[in-house]
Amino acid sequence: MMGYQWPWQASASITPSLSALLFSMHLGWALALGAGSAFLLRTFNITTRRTVALVIVLLSLLPSEWSPSWWLGLAFQTPSLTLQGLCGLYLYQQLFLQAGAEEPLPDSSTPTARTTWPLGLLLAVIVAGWIFALDTFAFFDISLYAIGFTPYAVLAALFFACLLQLISARSGHAQPTRHYRQLAAIVLIATIVHLLLRLPTGNMWDALLDPWLWLMAHGLAIYLLLKKTPSRS
Amino acid sequence: MVGVISLLQATHRSEPAAARVTLAGVDASTVRLVRSAGGEIPMPPDTPSAHASTLAPLAASHSSLIAAAWFAGERESAPDVRIAFSSFDKAEQRWTPARFIADRESLAKALGFGIRRLGNPVLWRDDDERLHLFVVGTGLGGWATSRIIHLQQSDDSISAGYPIFEARAVLPLSWLWNLSHLVRNAPLALVDGAIVLPIYFELGTKYPTLARLDRTGSFRGIERISRKGNLLQPTLLPVSEHRWLAYMRMSGGTQRIAMAETKDAGTNWLDRPDLELPNPNASVAALNANGVHALTFNPSSTGRDRLVTATSADGERWRISAELALGQTGDEYSYPAMLWHEDALWVSYTDRRRHIAWQRFAIERTTP
Numbered sequence: 001m002m003g004y005q006w007p008w009q010a011s012a013s014i015t016p017s018l019s020a021l022l023f024s025m026h027l028g029w030a031l032a033l034g035a036g037s038a039f040l041l042r043t044f045n046i047t048t049r050r051t052v053a054l055v056i057v058l059l060s061l062l063p064s065e066w067s068p069s070w071w072l073g074l075a076f077q078t079p080s081l082t083l084q085g086l087c088g089l090y091l092y093q094q095l096f097l098q099a100g101a102e103e104p105l106p107d108s109s110t111p112t113a114r115t116t117w118p119l120g121l122l123l124a125v126i127v128a129g130w131i132f133a134l135d136t137f138a139f140f141d142i143s144l145y146a147i148g149f150t151p152y153a154v155l156a157a158l159f160f161a162c163l164l165q166l167i168s169a170r171s172g173h174a175q176p177t178r179h180y181r182q183l184a185a186i187v188l189i190a191t192i193v194h195l196l197l198r199l200p201t202g203n204m205w206d207a208l209l210d211p212w213l214w215l216m217a218h219g220l221a222i223y224l225l226l227k228k229t230p231s232r233s
Numbered sequence: 234m235v236g237v238i239s240l241l242q243a244t245h246r247s248e249p250a251a252a253r254v255t256l257a258g259v260d261a262s263t264v265r266l267v268r269s270a271g272g273e274i275p276m277p278p279d280t281p282s283a284h285a286s287t288l289a290p291l292a293a294s295h296s297s298l299i300a301a302a303w304f305a306g307e308r309e310s311a312p313d314v315r316i317a318f319s320s321f322d323k324a325e326q327r328w329t330p331a332r333f334i335a336d337r338e339s340l341a342k343a344l345g346f347g348i349r350r351l352g353n354p355v356l357w358r359d360d361d362e363r364l365h366l367f368v369v370g371t372g373l374g375g376w377a378t379s380r381i382i383h384l385q386q387s388d389d390s391i392s393a394g395y396p397i398f399e400a401r402a403v404l405p406l407s408w409l410w411n412l413s414h415l416v417r418n419a420p421l422a423l424v425d426g427a428i429v430l431p432i433y434f435e436l437g438t439k440y441p442t443l444a445r446l447d448r449t450g451s452f453r454g455i456e457r458i459s460r461k462g463n464l465l466q467p468t469l470l471p472v473s474e475h476r477w478l479a480y481m482r483m484s485g486g487t488q489r490i491a492m493a494e495t496k497d498a499g500t501n502w503l504d505r506p507d508l509e510l511p512n513p514n515a516s517v518a519a520l521n522a523n524g525v526h527a528l529t530f531n532p533s534s535t536g537r538d539r540l541v542t543a544t545s546a547d548g549e550r551w552r553i554s555a556e557l558a559l560g561q562t563g564d565e566y567s568y569p570a571m572l573w574h575e576d577a578l579w580v581s582y583t584d585r586r587r588h589i590a591w592q593r594f595a596i597e598r599t600t601p
Contacts, residue, residue: 013452015402015451018401063345076410077410132408136436137438138462143456143457145406145408146454149455201405205408211408
């Protein structure tokens with residue numbers, strides 16, 4: 001499957017430059033680990049959360065063996081732009097939007113808010129991830145990953161982002177709508193960043209979904225399903 | 234929407250370039266390989282083990298004719314394994330002392346993430362006479378967690394005795410953390426200067442695929458050769474400009490050399506019946522040497538103690554034309570690489586894991 005060059009000149013590369021890839025990888029893991037620390041420390045006060053997150057983010061940005069990104073890159077390469085966007089948003093909400101509060105406020109990680117994540121969307125992410133995972137092992141006749149280097153993948157990503165926007169616009173002002181809107185914005189931004197810089201790898205699917213995001217969707221979906229199951233008592 | 238799709242289709246190249254190939258229509262039964270030279274390529278000092286060599290022509294201005302690279306160290310998969318390099322000096326008609334040109338520490342530093350082990354180098358010289366080096370670097374695990382790293386010769390070392398390589402990219406080849414793609418055999422050059430690099434996946438299932446790079450070495454995409462789950466290390470033979478054959482090492486199964494065919498320059502592939510030639514789960518190398526189809530392989534289904542080069546007219550029926558090595562049971566002569574350059578067929582291979590051996594042949598056509 002031949003890669004595309006649009007909208008740049010014919011000699012343009014379809015993969016990011018090494019320096020852009022390196023920066024994106026470190027930034028991606030910095031956001032992911034920063035968000036992870038903020039989630040784990042969500043019951044702590046804001047100063048503790050901010051300090052720990054800042055240290056982890058700075059450490060992750062270091063281009064050396066001292067950086068967690070060095071080892072995470074060894075094992076998992078780089079997070080998708082969608083995961084980076086979600087982690088960045090979570091980090092911002094946790095460390096800045098709630099900065100005025102002494103006690104941590106309910107957030108998108110608390111059970112109340114988590115139950116409002118649209119199950120349909122999670123299932124779509126899970127199914128897409130399974131398709132990509134099976135494709136990795138040559139389960140299908142054609143290579144779906146190879147299509148991620150073509151303009152058709154970009155078109156599909158733009159369509160998906162627009163679809164999310166449409167759903168959020170038609171859903172009123174309920175909590176799921178906010179998530180849809182945020183996710184739609186993140187998907188749109190991820191697609192545009194990919195188009196401009198080819199990050200994170202040059203493949204559109206890598207920009208939208210990575211195995212960690214896929215696994216997290218499994219966890220969240222299972223949690224939601226268990227919450228919805230009525231108790232026998 | 235129609236306009237957008239038209240624009241996308243216009244910019245999406247769907248006609249891959251043809252292979253650079255000589256169509257001599259040679260009858261294999263009239264071909265004779267005449268050995269003109271051979272020996273061992275020197276090893277770097279204090280390096281006991283060598284494996285998986287690759288050959289490439291050097292720039293016309295270079296003092297050497299061709300280059301060889303291989304991985305060397307204490308043993309395969311050892312932490313100290315690096316990529317060694319030597320070149321065949323034109324004036325002295327011998328190989329230069331080997332030097333290391335890539336190691337995992339400096340590569341990891343350039344890439345910004347760790348690399349556990351190195352292996353399987355593949356050299357390519359582009360039309361601007363710049364060398365490229367593709368090398369396997371493992372992630373958190375063994376060979377099954379490998380990725381393919383692309384290095385490129387620096388501008389100021391093109392005519393230097395020893396090239397200096399700079400990391401250029403990690404080829405994006407799979408969604409699953411980009412795991413488990415390896416390279417082993419030489420790329421196929423296309424008429425527009427681009428290449429098709431045969432690669433393979435080997436996490437659980439094993440299947441061959443290929444990566445396309447343009448004339449500058451920029452990655453352009455991937456295509457799958459076969460979905461069979463026991464084929465690896467493809468090598469490409471252009472029978473004509475658009476019809477290519479891929480031969481593959483077989484892990485299990487019939488223990489013969491597997492074959493696939495494309496008639497549209499690599500866009501679509503079809504599995505073909507296995508060759509009659511045996512394969513002891515070992516790498517093979519194929520080449521179109523000025524119209525002569527050549528294949529180097531171990532002619533056994535059980536061991537790597539014998540290595541031969543065969544020739545063919547059609548790429549399907551082969552006749553052994555040269556015996557490269559014959560050892561005792563348990564010896565290993567394996568992982569051949571071939572190069573056609575300046576009217577000579579060059580072959581290199583692993584010699585009992587101690588060093589890399591080489592041989593040079595002239596191709597003579599006899600009267601039937």
